[in-house]
Amino acid sequence: MSISDRRNLIADAAIGTVAAAGLRGLTHRAVDAAAGLPAGSTSYYFRTRSALISACYLRLAELSVADADRWEADRGRLDPDSAAEGMAALLHHWLTAARDRQLARFELSLEATRRPELRADLQAADLAVRARAADVLAALGAPRPASAADLFVAWTDGLLYDRLVGAPAATRPPPDAAELTAVVRRMLEAALSA
Template sequence: MSTPDRRTLIADTAIDLVAAAGLRGLTHRAVDAAAGLPAGSTSYYFRTRTALIGACYQRLAELDLGDVDADGPPPAEADRGAAAATLAALLYRWLTTGRARQLARFELSLEAARTPELAPELHRAGLGARARATAILAGLGAERPEEAAELLVGWTEGILYDRLAGALARSRPAPNLAELTSVARRMVDAALL
């Protein structure tokens, strides 16, 4: 495994800090210390906190799309079952091994809602997931794949939020792949109506 470049290391470390301590824990100095970098390294690459948060958005989008692509290309033929299984595997990954990263993404998204200069970075970061969902749903025969993708991404975000930080975060047992597959199938079917 290769060593990440400094920018990637800084963004990954910043994401970990946000997941662990929220935005109050995100400082240039804290990133330097957690990454084991000399003091001033983070501010050399990302002069402002806004630039550092923008780097987090970009890295989160890159990692999330990498997860989407990890299961291979979308089904070549109209196979709702395969699409639902792929979505369920993605949800399972994000609720387990990717949990901290998704918590950081939600935290950073809320910051963008309150800080207008961060909104363009968040918007750009979110377009990749919607493009992937649009392509998959178009392949499954959606009449209006862009609209269907908006719904599917919104439902996916809702499940993630509810299980990670919402009402079910503490009361729901560990994610179950079979249950998530059933939920994903209903979501895919509903998006294609």
């Protein structure tokens, strides 16, 4: 296993640990166990807890951009209708199969508000996601793609937060592709006219 693969394995295990146990459960020892690695492996690659949290931010952004890239590759031609369907599929993935990643992302984002030393990596991760959204919105004809991306990312985060941890999340049925597509279509229309 390459160093890069090992670092990704550790970051993925740390993300899963945060999703399952919150930041209180994020220890080097817990991540070693979750990754199936010998004791001390995580601390070898990420000496401090802050370094481990930063690795989580960057890995979450990398995975989100990769998800978006896969979605775009599957779409072929990009137009507002295919974008709405693709983004709805992406949201469905994030609300179901990749649910833990989103839960960890929200938990880790809150931690960065309390610890300034973590802010730079969170911002770098966020900027990567916003740049990817701006590229897609520019391809769809947004007159101001960067500001449209800011709105679109905020709406997407709000929808994810509401569906995962908002008050009705525990009683709401699983996400429906048609409903998500309709919501994304409205978000895209607003973002493209902004």
